[in-house]
Ligand SMILES: NC(=O)C1=CN([C@@H]2O[C@H](COP(=O)(O)OP(=O)(O)OC[C@H]3O[C@@H](n4cnc5c(N)ncnc54)[C@H](O)[C@@H]3O)[C@@H](O)[C@H]2O)C=CC1
Ligand SMILES: O=C(CO)COP(=O)(O)O
């Protein structure tokens with residue numbers, strides 16, 4: 373497909389039409405990485421590829437992708453340490469001569485590959501090395517900016533190749549974090565409905581139903597999500613995929629990101645590289661569920677059952693920092709109205725964090 377062809381596809385002619393883009397080939401299973409050459413052939417991706425990965429993830433899976441493709445394709449590798457406007461610009465430079473991109477890693481390399489490929493009008497294949505986030509299949513990309521965070525409209529991967537043998541070998545902390553990212557859908561939805569009631573924000577019932585069902589199925593099957601279990605990795609990958617599709621249907625990250633995500637984004641600024649994305653969202657979700665008057669203990673028990681942290685202390689963050697993050701949340705993407713944007717006062721934020729330690 374030509375670059376011009378993709379451009380036309382991205383620009384619907386009718387203002388009132390809704391534009392949904394979905395992945396085409398989705399392979400989740402044992403040794404699925406071996407299918408990558410077939411996937412590229414099936415999708416007629418072109419002759420040259422850029423693998424975008426991280427240092428750990430290049431070892432976990434990127435090297436194998438390179439081995440599998442280098443006979444038939446002209447393959448280069450670009451490794452990133454972080455996601456930023458600069459790393460995205462550098463990735464775009466590195467990819468300018470490539471026909472397609474492959475994001476191999478956790479959420480950061482996949483988001484960088486997603487935006488770079490979108491900006492260059494190229495396809496990209498998502499190869500998750502951990503079940504740690506629901507950006508694996510989504511059409512959104514989450515990028516930190518000065519003092520905040522933006523959720524960019526991008527495109528979904530043309531294919532997802534998720535190898536359960538690889539993902540199950542990733543540290544269990546990453547899998548538990550992915551589960552927490554999905555469990556936080558419960559409060560993301562409540563926040564979206566709140567914004568609908570108070571601000572008239574348009575909601576998507578389909579996106580809400582899918583997002584909620586995804587979290588329910590995951591929690592129902594929590595017993596199989598164990599360290600090293602391929603069945604568990606498969607269960608979580610399916611949930612992450614489904615949650616990503618909910619975002620595509622919703623046309624924003626709203627079905628999977630509410631106040632608990634704003635809390636997590638604030639923690640990324642206040643205490644960088646401490647907690648994982650999903651872990652932070654999970655803790656945020658306990659607190660925002662409390663504010664919504666819902667069953668916050670059930671959220672906490674579900675997180676505990678899969679081995680995710682439930683207090684700032686377990687995350688390695690001081691309670692004061694968590695309080696600060698609750699206060700800062702309203703400054704992160706202020707147009708996204710949530711229960712944390714209703715004038716939460718500092719002493720209430722202090723109580724909210726204390727409540728996490730209750731029996
Ligand atoms: N675009 C979207 O819709 C979404 C994007 N995100 C974004 O994704 C990011 C969070 O994703 P994470 O995966 O938590 O972050 P990450 O990409 O930083 O990965 C976390 C850590 O896990 C390591 N890792 C990954 N796979 C491994 C393996 N197999 N073995 C050993 N180590 C491995 C990485 O090297 C890294 O140190 C955030 O930037 C977040 O905003 C999160 C959810 C949705
Ligand atoms: O992390 C996400 C969904 O799980 C994406 O959310 P943001 O739009 O808040 O970055």
Ligand SMILES: [Zn+2]
Nearest residue numbers: 506553633653
């Ligand atoms: Zn998330």
